[in-house]
Amino acid sequence: MAIKLPIYMDYHATTPLDPRVLDAMMPYLTTKFGNAASRNHSFGWEAEEAVETARKQIADLIGANAKEIIFTSGATESNNLALKGVAEMYAERGNHIITAATEHKAILDTCKRLEKHGCRVTYLPVTASGLIDLDMLRESITDKTILVSIMYANNEIGVIQPVAEIGKICKQKGVLFHCDGVQAVGKVPVNVIQDNIDLLSLSGHKIYGPKGVGALYVRRRNPRVQVTALMDGGGHERGMRSGTLNVPGIAGLGEACALCRKEMAEESARLGALRDKLKDRLAASLDEVYINGTMESRLPNNLNISFAFVEGESLLMGINDIAVSSGSACTSATLEPSYVLKALGAGDDIAHSSIRFGLGRFTTEEEVDYVADKVIDVVRKLRELSPLYEMFKEGVDLSKVQWAAH
């Protein structure tokens, strides 16, 4: 079967809408256009019913109660609401927040802003595996700590943090635990009860739902958690998030969660096998390839790999019929290599050579084979061009070379 080009293998960035999700949304984009807050007529009632169905579908996926789901415009907003909302609501209790160096910018930049407003933030380092050290977390908690925010799975390297242990520590110490679950929800089992998560962010477009819709789970008992709203308005969503609800988006998010719940086990087994095939083929045909982050605790659909002596952007250029991303500085607007890969401590050169493959629901084995062939071919070609590979082959220790700085 001829495969269709270009191939999309960047599912951590976003996912296409599942056609079944579109079907679930369509009525609310057309005939059922009511405002879910309209209490006096059937247009409002059917919109409200759709919203409550979605709330239940989301809650079921993460082991929560429907009442604990707050709809937002996406995970960036969910993360902002969780951090800023807790910082303000619990300001009397303390001002210290703990997070990790490898979090998404929606967490890190929110923390930066909170620091300007009197909060103190600890950024935990990660080990070469990409995971935080639990003892370090324990020791960082003080009587001023109000919140720990650690992501479930990393968007670049896919590593899964020891969330259940983190939740346990937070519960013991009596601090709230927020988890950015964007990359994990729908891909691996997430359960807010078992994991002792107090606030959980998720996003529609990472799980085959629409863009511009997300949710924040806010625990209602043991303990009852509250967040101060970011925006003032009609007091929707239990006063925590004002604004007329995006009913079609919410219906889509709900359906996307229901599909994930139904198909997760099978899908993750399939993608894990394909990902391993890709990894094994690359490692078998090429020398000097390095996996970034541990394989022991990782999303089944993620492969982040560095092809030493080959610069990432030049590799992307050679595989331009494959959509993937790189941690290379040359691909970023700031000309800085990935801060996530730098945090692993492997050296900037490894970040410059990294490629992130994200497999997903519509990835086929033929695509994986095509990608493996193409990447192997282009890496070989670029190594022919690489002065570093030449030196490596001559036995030069590159770490000992005096580079002319510029």
Next chain:
Amino acid sequence: MAYSNKVLDHYNNPRNVGALDKHDPQVGTGMVGAPECGDVMKLQVKVNPATGIIEDAKFKTFGCGSAIASSSLATEMLKGKTVDEALEIKNTVIVSELALPPVKIHCSVLAEDAIKAAIADYKKKNSVGNHAAAQVAQ
């Protein structure tokens, strides 16, 4: 980012890839950049000592497509030039020839630096080089 056709052409068909014997007195080798910065360029020239003309040039580059194209183009420009003419090559020529966008200007600067470093190495190895340097100074 969209690449210019010239960049794509040099990337897909790089000119003068390879290595010259760096111990040959006729060969000047320049290596600039650093792996941590994501770019390393190695550029070599082979000079006819009698005429001072660059008869061969080779490169290898670790870097983005624009860096590869800049060094590939540089080797083309070098061949047939005298050592002193080579020193006149400015990165701006590379920028306009390859239609590089502003974020890629430093890739062309690296190519200019590599040319200068290769010529400097050749001159260091050869008294002919010192003679040529004197001519430049006039």
